[in-house]
Amino acid sequence: MPKLGMEPVRRRALIGAAVEAIHEHGFCEVTMGQIAARAGVSAGLAHHYFGSKEQLLTATMRHLLSELGAEIVSRLSRAEGPRQRVSAVIAGNFAPGQFRPAVISAWLAFYVQAESLADARRLHGIYARRLRSNLVHDLARLVSRERAFAVADGAAALVDGIWLRQVLRVGEPDAATAIAMVEDYVALQLERGRM
Amino acid sequence: MPKLGMEPVRRRALIGAAVEAIHEHGFCEVTMGQIAARAGVSAGLAHHYFGSKEQLLTATMRHLLSELGAEIVSRLSRAEGPRQRVSAVIAGNFAPGQFRPAVISAWLAFYVQAESLADARRLHGIYARRLRSNLVHDLARLVSRERAFAVADGAAALVDGIWLRQVLRVGEPDAATAIAMVEDYVALQLERGRM
DNA sequence: TTATTGATTGACTGATCAATCAATAAACGG
DNA sequence: CCGTTTATTGATTGATCAGTCAATCAATAA
Known part of the structure; x- marks a missing residue:
């Protein structure tokens, strides 16, 4: 059955x-065998393509962050003006593809790992800085630069907090309510900034 | 050297x-041997008193939640009126004893565990409900019941988000800034509710 | 003094799992 | 068709670690 060009397929x-x-087994408990079985291959093949469990996990984290980043970039490209860019x-x-149970679980697990794993920490740092600078850049067009930092930090904390709390909520994540909550926070802060 | 009545000492x-x-090794990597060594005893003794690693970890989580709860209860008893109670x-x-790196790491790790571990999930649920009902009860005296739920959820998400983001921040946690951020959010929401 | 109980350890075991590797087989290139 | 590359597996290894246990020692009680 061996077809050629399977590497990118298997990696994905x-x-x-x-x-x-x-999501199913928990980050600490999950084994290469379980992951490989879910992907329909042997554990040996997973090692063949990724070298080690740590590298597979790091690649997974990189993938999650880049997907989330892509969702934001795509929406930014369609936005007009700073207020729309913040939204x-x-x-x-x-985004629906990201804000779902399995992704939320994995994202949180990587957050925890980032503390002890240098690679994970680096990736998180890059992503967080980019997000923050994006927000600050646009917010600074609406309020003072000083307040822009405060609002960006507050909004970012609120977003992370909502993701975090979704881990323990039962039922499907409600993106609309989550967005409304953060939008409300930003709107209130901007209103004050304009007074 | 065996003295009597060591059990509570060792447990603590x-x-x-x-x-x-x-905090030092990461939740997934930490072993009973490392924990026991840090406590100045053998791994065997840790098993003797707690039965299993899972039970020691669950007891640790219970301890963290109850300490945090105690800090809140103590401040509540000194508060006068609903606004002070929210604060x-x-x-x-x-609280200084809780909002520090090692506790934050452990707390977050337990959050992750709560997804797959029934005991951890139960404890978290109890704590979260108590916190929420406390907040809603007092907020409902300041704004409508409906808005009280929204503000309580927002404030709780903000608190959790700030804790979460502290995991990756370098340097000592800044409780004053954190409190100011949440107080600001609540103040803004209450102002609107009164309009 | 002599049992009894509680505290404690270090050695042992059994299971798990990441990582390696040799073997196999299909596709391809000449 | 024959050699090379790519894909793939299953068996194996080596390390780690949770959990058990018998043995030891001190304090207390009888």
Whole structure:
């Protein structure tokens, strides 16, 4: 059965399987065997393509962050003016493909890992700085630069908090309510800034 | 050297050591041996008193939640009127003994575990409901019941988000800034509610 | 003094799992 | 068709670690 050019197919499948397997078994408990089985291959093949469990997990984290980033960039490109750009960032953070149980579980697990794993920490840092500078840049066109920092930090904390709390909520995530909550916060802050 | 009545001493030491060891080694990587060594005893003794790693970890989580709860209750008892009570809850969530790196790491790790571990999930649920009902009860005296729910959820998400983001921040946690951020959010929401 | 109980350890075991590797087989290139 | 590359597996290894246990020692009680 061996077809050629399977590498990208397997890599994608394994990364997707890793997200699901982390959700099902928990980050600490999940094994290469479980991930590989979910992707429909042997554990040996997972090692063949990724070298080690840590590298597969790091690739998975990189994938999640880049997908989330892409959602935001795509919405930013359609936004007009700073206020819409802020909304684009907020909505991007709750994009349907991202704000779902398995992704939320994996994302949180990587947050925890980022503390002890240098690679994970670096990736998180890059992503967080980019998000923040995007927000600050646009907010600074609406309020003072000083307040823009405060509002960006507040909005970012609120977004992360909503993701975090979704981990323990039962039932499907409600992106609309989440977005409304953050939009409300930003609107209130901007109103005051204009007074 | 065996003295009598060591059980409570050892239990406390092991729970404290678990928090520190999780912070140092990471939740997934930490072993009973490392925790026991930090507490100055053998791994065998840790099993003797707690039965299993899972039970020691669950006891640690219970301890963290109850300490945080105690900080809030203590501030609530000194508060007068609903507005002060809301502030008491906020300040309690950033009490100096709790809002520090090792505790934050462990707390977040337990959050992740709560997804797959029934015991951890139950504990978290109890704590979260209590916190929420406390907030809603007092907020409902300041704004409509409906808005009280929204503000309580927003404030709780903000608190959790600030804790979460502290995991990756370098340097000592800044409780004062954190409290100011949540107080600002609540103040803004209450102002609107009164309009 | 002599049992009894509680505290404690270090050695042991059994299971798990990441990582390696040799073997196999299909596709392809000449 | 024959050699090379790519894909894939299953068996194996080596390390780690949770959990158990017998043995030891001190304090207390009878």
